Amino acid sequence: MERPLLDESGPSVGLLLAPAGSGKTTLLAQVAATPLRPTAWYRARPEDRTEDALVQHVTEALSVVLPTALTHSTTVDQLILATENGVPAPVQLIVDDVHELAGSPAELALERFLEFRPRHLRLLLGSRRPLALNTPRLIVSGDLLELDSDDLRFRSWEVEELFRSVYRQPLSPEAAAALTRRTGGWAAGLQLFHLATMGKSSTERIRAATELGGRSRLVRAYLTRNVLAGLAPERRKFLLVTSALGRLTGPLCDELLEQPGSAVVLEELETLQFFTTSTDDGATYKYHQVLQTHLEGLLIDELGATASREIHGRSGQLLEKAGHPREAMRAYALADDWASVARLLQQGNTVAHDWVARSGLPDDDPWLALARARRLFRSGSVAAAVAAYRAAEALLDDPDFQSRCANERAQAEVWMPQPPAQAVPVRRTGQAMRQAMRRLPGLGPGVDAGPGVAPLAVGTIALLAGQFELARELLLRVAADSSVRSAGRLWAAIAVVVTDLALGNWSHAEVPLEEIALSAELDELPWLARVARGLQAAVLLATRPEDWRLDGCSSMADDCARDGDHWGSLLMATFVGAAQLKAGNDQVATTWLRRAATEAAGLEARVPQAWILALGAVAMAQLRQPGAAAQLTEAESLIRSAAVPGAHRLLDQARQLAEAAAIDHTSPGGSTPIANSPARLHTLGGFRLEVGGQAVQWPPLRPRARALLLLLAINPGKDLHRERLIDALWPDAPAEAGTHRLQVAASNVRQCLTAVGLSDHAVQRNGDAYRLVLPDAWIDLTEFERQLRQARRSGTLADWSRVLDLYVGELLPEVGAAEWVLSERERYRLAAADAAVQVAGLAEDAQALRAAHRAVELDSLRDSSWLLLADLQAEQGDPTAAAATRREYARVCAELAAPVSPRERPGRDG
Template sequence: MADPPLERRSTTPSPPGLLRPRLMSAPQGVFNPRLRLAVGPPGTGKTTLLTQWAAHCPGDVVWYQSGSPDVKPGKMFSFFACALGAAVEREPASSFPDLARAAELLDRHFYFVVDDLHLLAGTSLEEELEQIIAVNSPHMHFLIGSRHFPRINMAKSELRNAFSVFGDDLRFRDYEIEQLFRTTFKHPLSVHGISNLAGVTDGWAAALHLFHLAATSRSNLERRRAAESLNSRSRFAGDYLVNHFLVGTTLDMNRLLSVTSLLDFITPSRCDALLERHDSRVMLHRLEHLGIVSTDDDGATYRMPKVLRQYLLAGLEQMEPEEQVALRLRTAAMLELEGAVGEGLRVLAEGGDWESVKLLLARAGTAALQPGRCGWAASIPDHVLTDDAWVVVARSREMLDDGRVAAAEGAAARIPDLTTDPECLRRAEDLRLQAALWSGGGEAPSADTSSWEFRKAIRGDPCAAARSLGERREPEDLFTGLSLLLAGDQRSALPLLIRCAERLDMDPVSALAAQLALAVAGHRFDGTDADATAAEVDSVHRQAERRGFTWLARLAGGMQAALSGTAAAFAAVNSAIKTCEDRGDEWGAALIAAGAALLRLRTGAADLGQLEALARRFRRLSAGTLEAWAWSAEALVSANLDLPCAPENAQSAAAFARTAGVPGALAVAYAAMALQKPEAYGELMRQAAETAQSGGLVCRPWTWLAPCRHELVLPSSLPRDVPNGNGPSIEHSDGNTHPWPERAPLPSLQITCLGGFALSREKVPVDLSRIRPQARTVLRILCLNAGRLVHRERLAGILWPDLEAPAALHALQVSLSCLRGVLQHEGQSGGGQLLVRQGAAYALVLGTGSTSDLADFEQSLHAASLAKSAGNTLGAAEELRRAVGLYSGEVLPEDGPADWVSGIRESYRQRAAEAAATLASVELSLGNTAAAAAAATRSVEIDPWRDESWRTLVDTFWRLGDPAAAQRAQRRYDLVLNSLGVTAE
């Protein structure tokens, strides 16, 4: 038997399609899982993902394509045995025990890829594959693609860390569609075009590719217009659906799909009722097996892909008009009997049968007016709205669900002119009061006490509102939790919101709102798992769309756009805000803007203009609590930028937050004040921390911002330039106090502490040969703390520990005087300004254009962390490369084991090693295997005791196809372990 094609890769080939990092990485804590599964309907990109996975496998890769008609017993075993035998250079195994023994000979990773496993379902080959997977070798890995979940016992211990990707995971998100067309297809689309294409195709990979092919020959303008105008009637995917997607279906199956395309979801009982048969469950199971419909609840309900449903609905329009009407009436009647009145009204409304709509609405009454059930009312023509009160009530409900509160209030106010029906009038008044609660700035009474208390929480004093709501217990978990969250009490809010989020079946709108709040400002808001946060927001978006909660879906869509952190994402956020404004949804616009501002603040990229505009938005909406947060965030950013208006902004924000009764915003304002008051920095920061702690604020927003790169002096530690002579005073070394004078810009300094000390002034090396060793040590200490104050007693204690305090301080003054003379060039001024005293402390001031390798290193690590939190893998890689490149050696090696530097030196060494290790992982996720090897090598050079770095290095060399280097690295790692008394595995 000929050996199967065994691919040994020395370099990683470029895989097809867009590389999506969220699908490439296994969950945290899972390293190189033994089994990876890609399960989804046809055309969702399973084969592409398998190819991308295989391209990044660190070892031998063997492909098995399941399309062969030869499925005789033993074929799978023989194929695998030959491949494994070739890998270990042995004869193929003839039994499973022999196979297990051969697997023990593997000294590198071995990957077996099986695509289209569903074609082998029920055959002996599927059973053989399960037995092969059961061979428990840590070097054997399996990548499997299938239309349905394979019959593999996932409970086995060797598969406990399996990594599975399903159809919904494979769906392209909006930001991925933007990247796909911009980077892969080289045909960028507009923000509106991307949003529309995502809505019509539901992110289905095949549909996106088909649209690209259909539009390739068009001009850029025509292509963008085509994406923007694409609708459910477009038939660009028709041929693919007929010739590929629906292959294997029978006439009965096709009829079932056609008839049920009117339904939001399919059940066996619905199919039996519409088709007048009793075997629909069997057909649905077969359709699921073919990958044409999917189920999330073990066959209770099914859904078909959005593109397929649109294609089938377009096909219904080819029926005779009488047949169409009859089918819709029969479907609506069936749904009415089932209690799904809203869905029945949608079926009739989409057919334009408004008389039947009126009749069904009159029969159903308030049962048809529940949240999310009136989306159909958006298409009611004007002439129908003039004479039927229940239809107008439905329109008001639809407007309220869509966030158009002013329009909803106006529509509900018209009802008394159309009817005297007491039930209709009562329902209309309820809707009017709900809408009035959120429209305009004036207060409105409401029969719904909980809504009124929550509205008061948004106006101000959310803690009091939360206490009032808390007395009502579980039914008010959402409003109580949100009120506490508005106050900044994350600690108390999160348990309530989590409990509310779990009640999706009982109260779906509250549960989804709680899920969105948790995703944006809850337990994942530490930024450690951006992909998980995006998945949660995406889930809320899809669930809200399916359930008819259009306002909540639009809100989640805006948040989803902001999460990717790209320039295109910010354009999408602005588009979402404008969409809300155009629809009259002021609350939606404000909350999307707030979510985007919060996410930008969290990633250190806050925009002052955005925050100021946000505060004004909330003022127009009489949302004092939210306005307080906006002003405090604006004050924090102003203080971080050291703007002239920052002190006043911080004071105003603190006063506003105090008046509005928002402890969390007050804590942020205190932190902003601390940055502006160096003399009270410690006290104010303690006050900020204590206010946050007592108020339940878990996050610390003032830690999210790094100093601007052009301003390396911390505003909390040094005095500012003031244009007149009436500014702050500074105490000089002569003991007298002088006003801070006007002065020319400070000369720039270039400081190097990594790998050896060096100092330049205006890029000219400073000659330090004229000063004593103690003075040079003082200079190195000040450079190590550049931009920060160092107390004189600390300096004196380091340099002259054996002298009495007066003598030590005198010696320090002499050294500082020498330093001022050195820092000032002959014939130039500025040295005295570079070295300043504030109280009993000294600092080296860095003027514009100054650099410090330690500060640059810190900035790069901070920027990398923010980029990683935002899901910007490329940005994280760039910053990590910069940080690792900056670490040219230990901090101030010339000072040896001195106590004042050894702790700092060790801290930077560990952080540099960690940065290099992280860079190696990031490079691997980007497919840069050689760069990953270099980064891992650098990590173990810096810190040879890091297990993770050694393992990554060994693994990376295997990926590069360099077994000799991998073995050398493994031996070096074993020596390290042996030196620690640890037995190498």
Template sequence: MEMEDGRAARPVVAAKLRMPPSNSLPRERLDSLLSGLWSRRLGLVVAPAGSGKTTLLARVAATAGAPVAWYRAESLDGSLDGFLSHIEASLASALGDLPRGWSSIEELARALETWGGDRALLIVDDFQALEGTPAEDAFARLVDYVPGWLVVVAASRSQPTFNLSRLRVSESLLEVGWDDLRFRSWEVERLFRDYYREPLLPVELATLARKTEGWAAGLQLFHLATRGKGPEERRRVLAALDGRSRFLHEYLAGNVLNQLPAEQRRFLVQTCVLGRLSGPICDRFMGASDGEALLRELERRQIFVQPLEEEGDYRYHEVLRSHLEVVLLQQVGEARTRELHRRSASVLEEFGALPEALHSYCRAEDWKSVDRLLGRNGEQLVQGSARWIDSLPTPVLDHDPWLLLASARRHRAEGRWEAAVGAFQRAEQGFGAAEGAAVCRRERQATAAWLNLNPAPAGHPLGALRLLTQRDPLKFSDTWPRMGEAVGPLLAGAASLVAGNLGEAQRSFSACLAAPGASGGIEVGARLGLGLARLLAGDLDAGAEVVSAGEAAEQLGHGCLARLARICWALRLGSAGAEEAASLRFMCERVGDPWGAAFAALAEGWALLEDGDPVVGAPAAALQQAVSWFHRMGAEALEAWALAILSLAGARAGDGRALETALESERLANSRGADGAKLFAYLALARADPARSRQYLALSDAMQSATGLVPPGPPSVAAPAPAPVSLQLFGGFQMLLDGEPVDLHELKPRARTLLRLLAVHAGRPVNRHVIQSALWPEADADAGARNLHVAVSSVRSTLERTSRGERPSLLVREGDAYRLAAGSHAAFDLLAFEHHVAAGRRARMGGDLDRAAASFQAALDCYQGELLPEDGPAEWVLEHRERTRSMAVETAEALAQLQ
């Protein structure tokens, strides 16, 4: 075969163009990350061998909904001709008839201009094979030259050598890294439970996640080694993950170490005894001067070198470190290995890396140095995260009170409450009369209060948090500011959540995050609380905040908070969320975390209600468990919530006991300060007591307006009787009250715009400064405030005249914000659209394709045109309009794939 200029064309290997099958666990976190791919020019996935890069790209290709050209690069393709030949064959196969015989990137670009499609993908796998070749240079120009409808995606084991800064600055680059691909602990659980169909016990999951650090190949190799085997074999294979696994040894040797220059292999083996690495640390340990350069090169090549928070500091991935230690042991023997650990400990201690130094002294069996380090630095060691303690031998933990204190805090962070209390008690005894005993005693009492009905110490943050679960969440609020600038707002946010005031909860959690002392567990708790408050207010986008907070909690070693984040995330996921919550409940029970089990049962019931209770009685069974858990633990404020939601589940299922349960939950909520729970009681009473239904619906609307809560279940889209409030935003704005159109013509233009601006926020509060900036950008602060006050009064008067004063004000003020409180029974096309899209995604994720198709169709039925077209290019509406338009396009594509 010849090219058009007479040169011989390089043969194309068809296997390199063959797209691999997509057969993997769906990971919504990665799907969400990649959802922005179509707005970029280049997507770049860079991670070490075995991280799941090809698996991810195969899923991208399978779900693209557009033509996909696939090319797997090899080092033999480094010439321009070889690269172009394969790219040409791949694109021609995917796009159809194109001009052929390209000899340059310019000819490639001109040929692509002839294609008449909307969008397509070009995926290049194993891009590292082209590093430093003319093909890599050609690829960089290809990204610049191709038409905007073609998105290029590349996967590589190392960072490309061409300049990416221009693409980053122009936001034309989507980057996916090693940490993104890493399986989180809950994804490991789902992988073995849902994909491999061989669920693991919680302790096995924890060990596997810790030893592999979520490395995809390690998880796959463990599955292959234990498939169909019993618990004893699983435990044996788990134990071998410390570097003795034959499968891991062969994989790492063949795919990582053997491909490195001898100098880098030698450096890796010699420095594997260092738990923390930096240029100066490595140079001091090895008596050299090239440590920093070698570490940076290993990082660029993605050789399992992970950067730490301190600039220039790294650590080796646990899988690689364990393997390297076995290699070192084989090379130098046991005695020399212990001596290297002792030397590494001395260097690490010199540089202030105390946890890592302690670990190395233990590996060296230098117990005298262990005692010295703990005696001098014990208090400093127990501050902050104590994940390092998991790697210490048990005899060492029982030997020193400081380590017992760290171990107790570690148990508590993981939700192992009884183990934590026992460790605090042993640490207290170990300190004797020393000052540390008082610290242990306070923490033991605060922790023990979560396991019994004894009074919790109000002056301790953990004790204060326990008290607000019982009654009157705000009772001790005057003591919170004394606990710190960040802890006070954190407790205030938690109390507002328990009381049901979502607006105040969001303000308090935001204040906590802005406080100087917000770090570690306090920051993660505030992020989780803020995301939960937004989720409960119906903001489905807040799920990403909750997931992010859970990931941060897992990184910090707060397993209890990480599980709680997953529980919160499951709330709005319908039947798929209920399955997740049920699995989490089982895990919490096995771990010994009764609080996590109670919240998981509550989330399971809520999630089933979110889907409209497809199985009668299923929500009630889960919610009854939550009621029992909270009652046994004396958490009566939380019990009121579980009981009220249980009454709503019973009323929807036609349970004759729902009326009595709802009245009981109302009484409990009143006596324990859990006002938000009454919303669910009133909704249940409206169903269970038809004679007083209208009265209870009015009460529920008033409660929803006061709290901002959005109860589980689909919003009203249409009903035989007119909805109390009806809002239409798609295709043009229209508002009806009890079926009667609201005459907006008497309102001035900016007052009408105010009503539409509040409506597009779907019941969420909008800060007055945001409103003033959008509607009166030319006015100063005082004039804008006056204009806003006049417009608000005008809108309120119009709405009250239409409703004849028979309903609470629909436009409410909350601090410095305003909110359109349409109520839980409103027919709102925007909310209905978002609900059906979310329901379709949940159903598709859970494998119920028929329900997914029905939900996607219902969403498209709601989308009757552009969002608020009368507001044209106004900045305040553009983001909402583009978001709903994108959702509609994605929904239509998803529906087409299902039909």
């Protein structure tokens, strides 16, 4: 967001126009903090509405940052003349809260100053409302850059990054998506959520993210103070009462309020950026989700429950009459008119919202039971949906109702692993797509998949066949066809992204996936939203690799398995496996692809299984695993039997890799490059690289170059920014000199790695960052982190023991107390101490005692480790050693001037 405002070649006037809490002042403050040019700051106040007041404050603000104070001015023309003579280039003036000057002489003066000021004086304005400026002319002429609330709002992946990197309280991708949906990406809402959940557990914060609304105490306080305060009584009443509609139009509001003029009010609210938006050029409006929820709460608080139910009931009638059944159903529910809810459900295929499942309605209502079955199917829980359809069918002895249940159940049964014989016709599209999962029909360019099969099925089959260009062409048409149902268009849009990824276009794929996920959520299509979010997470895992992203993907895959969404679990595992293969993490990719192949086999999805086995063969061939040949044979057999021609390309790639590995292994004479040998990089207990079990003898390196190598080695595969490396290794060097020294050191490290047999691409530069990439090497830190995650998930003795075994000593002891290693060294030491405590608590006899001793050695300041050791010694019949341990513990506490902890050791079972 800062970049266009700082661009010297861009417009000289910037306008940030957005509602309260959108982040305008924060962004302006960040721009002001950059050292590119002197910045004057003036925040308008309600009392500054005269020309004289504006001129005085602008003069004072500019004088603070100029070498010589400006001459005194009382009119804007005098101020313009003073800035022409007294403001050297470049200088920028920030005027925040300009909306306080709306409709005043000061606003007219500011407009004149903006038009006639010297052009080297850049002007940045922040306002909640449009200004009396000819903004279209300024934009067309290139003089104005305008950023609005949509530019300032956070997207879901940005929310996820914000809570992990800035607030240090990570959220899962789905919780971040829920929070984005609840707040609309509103910056103040995100900050208020963070403040409201500080100190809470991860589970509590995730639950709060899914439940956040205008009833949050902090959100209510903010909206009351910054948004609703100062409103005229009639405008406040308008907002409260019309919030019951959800979908706002002039006629609907007029009928509900029983007075004319609502269309003008709605247009004014949108113009004033009052948390009111329209996506169809003023035909309909809606309030921001957070404001909507807050207004609904105020409606009950201020008018009472009875009056609120009456207003919602009338709103439901008006919405139903206007042909908006979904909004009408919600209004009726808030009016406690459940009969009308059931009637609307009965009249058509209206999909129930989440609140229907949580409403506490009786389970014997057939229409609501049907709505629940539909919701389960749209969530991907196929088996549960089939059971729910059967239950609904048994609740009402009505032929039409039972026929509807049976028809919809048949559509769901198609996607079961072994669907029963169909007693009712099934849509050709679903049937064709499901059959294509088992075996592909012959499909050439322009050839249909069968009579009556929709283009959506043909495009999907082309994708499964590996005809990516044809698939993209067909699916783009479907995604843009308004006559196709929403679910079909969104599936086609997801499939288009998959074709782009298959063609190698991974950059920027997360943006269309965000739009697809939001559209799916709005259209009540949770399974498609989940698939889009999962694919988005996998794309980010490949293009912006961070350790925590894999945990997020694992969580999403586990959620699919927990909910009985086997197709979602298959797709998620495939996405992650492909992403890890793209990122060069072949070992992890193999694990995920093996999981995906198992899911595909269970669903009898032999075509996806063929692709997965082919991808796995590539990963195994790159790892030189002994089972690669067997995997190739299995994949080739399945590709033939399932008729998947496109997957042969992957098999050819895997075969070439396997043949190259065999040639490298058998070639006589010469030194064997490390890239083709089993290499092991150690940094715990000391830095060393082993090839074939033998330590590599390193050529001489200058101290700073060696330090650079070690710093990269303890962050394998991660980008380390130039500034971080310079601060760590050349803290006193000027920026230019530090950059030059870093480049020289990186070149020396690269030459050194090449000399010992590593690829000359082992040290890679990515913009202003450097990373160490050893795709075929075993790295102790990577393995330690992987085993630690596994142990925390499983909690088994075997997994915790592996973690402890990997910690053979402190991180890079040879560098001493270098600042750049201390925090990481401490983190690994404490993690190993945790592992030792866990092993001591889970093991028996001698192993438990050894682990307890190790826990004390690794962290002598942890009370529980001392108490655990003493208790184990006493339990194993050595009271003398136990007494000695307690005395030593008391001595340590005395040295720290702390009392001996009275706490007892937790039970051995946890």
